[in-house]
Amino acid sequence: MTAALSKACLRPMTDAVATAPALPAGLLAALTDLLGPSGVITDPADLEPHLSDWRSLYKGRSPALLRPASTAELSAAMKLLFEAGVPVVPQGGNTSMVGGAMPDESGSQVILSLQRMNKVRDIDPVDMTMTVEAGLVLKTAQDIAAEQGCLFPLSLGAEGTATIGGVLATNAGGNTTVRYGNARELMLGLEVVLPDGQIINGLRRLRKDNTGLALRQLFVGAEGSLGIITAAVLRLFPQPRESAVAFCAVPDEDAALALFRRFRERDETAIRAFEYMSGTGIDLTLKHIEGAVLPIGERADHYVLVDLASSRPNAGLAEMLESVLEGAFEAGEVVDAAIAQSDAQRHAIWRLREEHPEAQRKEGASVKNDVSVPVSKVPELIRRASAACQALIPGTRPVPFGHLGDGNIHMNLEQPVGMDPAEFLARSHDIMDVVNDVVRELDGSFSAEHGIGRLKTDMLADWRGGAEYETMKRIKAALDPKGLMNPGKVFF
Numbered sequence: 001m002t003a004a005l006s007k008a009c010l011r012p013m014t015d016a017v018a019t020a021p022a023l024p025a026g027l028l029a030a031l032t033d034l035l036g037p038s039g040v041i042t043d044p045a046d047l048e049p050h051l052s053d054w055r056s057l058y059k060g061r062s063p064a065l066l067r068p069a070s071t072a073e074l075s076a077a078m079k080l081l082f083e084a085g086v087p088v089v090p091q092g093g094n095t096s097m098v099g100g101a102m103p104d105e106s107g108s109q110v111i112l113s114l115q116r117m118n119k120v121r122d123i124d125p126v127d128m129t130m131t132v133e134a135g136l137v138l139k140t141a142q143d144i145a146a147e148q149g150c151l152f153p154l155s156l157g158a159e160g161t162a163t164i165g166g167v168l169a170t171n172a173g174g175n176t177t178v179r180y181g182n183a184r185e186l187m188l189g190l191e192v193v194l195p196d197g198q199i200i201n202g203l204r205r206l207r208k209d210n211t212g213l214a215l216r217q218l219f220v221g222a223e224g225s226l227g228i229i230t231a232a233v234l235r236l237f238p239q240p241r242e243s244a245v246a247f248c249a250v251p252d253e254d255a256a257l258a259l260f261r262r263f264r265e266r267d268e269t270a271i272r273a274f275e276y277m278s279g280t281g282i283d284l285t286l287k288h289i290e291g292a293v294l295p296i297g298e299r300a301d302h303y304v305l306v307d308l309a310s311s312r313p314n315a316g317l318a319e320m321l322e323s324v325l326e327g328a329f330e331a332g333e334v335v336d337a338a339i340a341q342s343d344a345q346r347h348a349i350w351r352l353r354e355e356h357p358e359a360q361r362k363e364g365a366s367v368k369n370d371v372s373v374p375v376s377k378v379p380e381l382i383r384r385a386s387a388a389c390q391a392l393i394p395g396t397r398p399v400p401f402g403h404l405g406d407g408n409i410h411m412n413l414e415q416p417v418g419m420d421p422a423e424f425l426a427r428s429h430d431i432m433d434v435v436n437d438v439v440r441e442l443d444g445s446f447s448a449e450h451g452i453g454r455l456k457t458d459m460l461a462d463w464r465g466g467a468e469y470e471t472m473k474r475i476k477a478a479l480d481p482k483g484l485m486n487p488g489k490v491f492f
């Protein structure tokens, strides 16, 4: 994607300037003394993968990538950077959808990676907690919990790359929020290095801890704008003993919601995920993702993925799934369904959902709207936002999908067939505006789980203006008085 994005809401991508301003004299040498040669990366080829984002929205520049090996090393490095007034951009797996982990084009911001801080410090199946360093990859955390017979339930498409630091810093949601909550609810304690190098050691594994302000929660969802998360105590859960997964074709958006209500009324605690997909989204997935197969006979305009799980022995989930679906067939809320009979089939169904972002990326230019509304308003959101975008740019292909059970729909738009991708992307701001107008009328939010990053700073000021935004800015000024933490992200 080479197009510059237009208008204030989307920061224009600018060409790299030839030479980066040097860091203050002696700083690189001091940092290398502190972190060792493998802790300070300046080779352009090694820096390259850290300078563009997953969506190719931004191309940044940076004089160095810092890779401390411990909290003490990071703290000492932050002191040096603070004294020298050097801006710092924390970067985890670099899967941000909003350019949150990108340095800007000035070449003055160092990137901070916790790649070398990826240890599991402790795992306790009695307390049901796991204390991990922030550079640990989410999937590895899930696997290590599973080896102990426990579940760390946070699950999202980027889990093989995203890190614990990144998912906490963005308060990631994902597929299982409907059951287990967002990243915020899965964290009990946090270790943080502040912009001036001070360490907050809040790695407490307590279920109850009313001791003044819950500072730990400030850093979750702050997207690296207040400090660096270095380690966390995560909540674990019992591993499910049984699960049941179905892929259903439904006649319309109202039927998708009605089906969710049916499952909720039968047994809310059994729902692990409830995801909506459009006919267009599945068409693109079948077209672009190798090995993807539609598990039912006929194409439909709307689909739902239901995933039930229980840690109870003999929970009877297969019977429950079948009986709820039968009721839904009779009521005309489901027209066809495939129930997975094996792990391979479960995986194949989930793949149809998880590969949506990749399929959209392969199809051409797309604009993402990670929005949420009260669950009851999801059908209206999908219908009204789709119509508004098609009226704005005839031929635009709505690809709404995602976490129906949380009221969080990715109201994404794919460019019209044959349109110049740059021309479509130049309308990004207009598209986001028409979607957000609908979201506002439905009492929703313009950012459900991806955060603000660099992409949506103007929206934050607009939507959360007045006392709410002023209070956020006061907290930012108090913790980061020199404005060195992830500048240009979250706040103006």
Ligand code: FAD
Binding pocket: 054, 089, 090, 091, 092, 093, 094, 095, 096, 097, 100, 101, 114, 134, 155, 156, 157, 158, 159, 161, 162, 163, 164, 165, 166, 167, 168, 169, 170, 171, 172, 173, 174, 175, 223, 224, 225, 227, 228, 229, 230, 357, 358, 449, 450, 453, 486, 489
């Ligand atoms: P990065 O992208 O590296 O960073 C994200 C933000 O956190 C940046 O602002 C960065 O500065 C900050 N940060 C990173 N590490 C730290 C740290 N240690 N301390 C302080 N700040 C830090 N998100 C969802 O919520 N739900 C989804 O279902 C979902 N699906 C996705 C699917 C795909 C294919 C992709 C590419 C992304 C998806 N995301 C989703 C978006 C993304 O937010 C998550 O992947 C994840 O939360 C980011 O983790 P990361 O380690 O890659 O962080």
Ligand code: MLT
Binding pocket: 157, 174, 354, 356, 357, 368, 370, 402, 410, 412
């Ligand atoms: C997902 O749920 O797959 C991502 O958060 C959505 C996206 O790519 O817009």
Ligand code: ZN
Binding pocket: 174, 402, 403, 410, 449
């Ligand atoms: Zn999502």
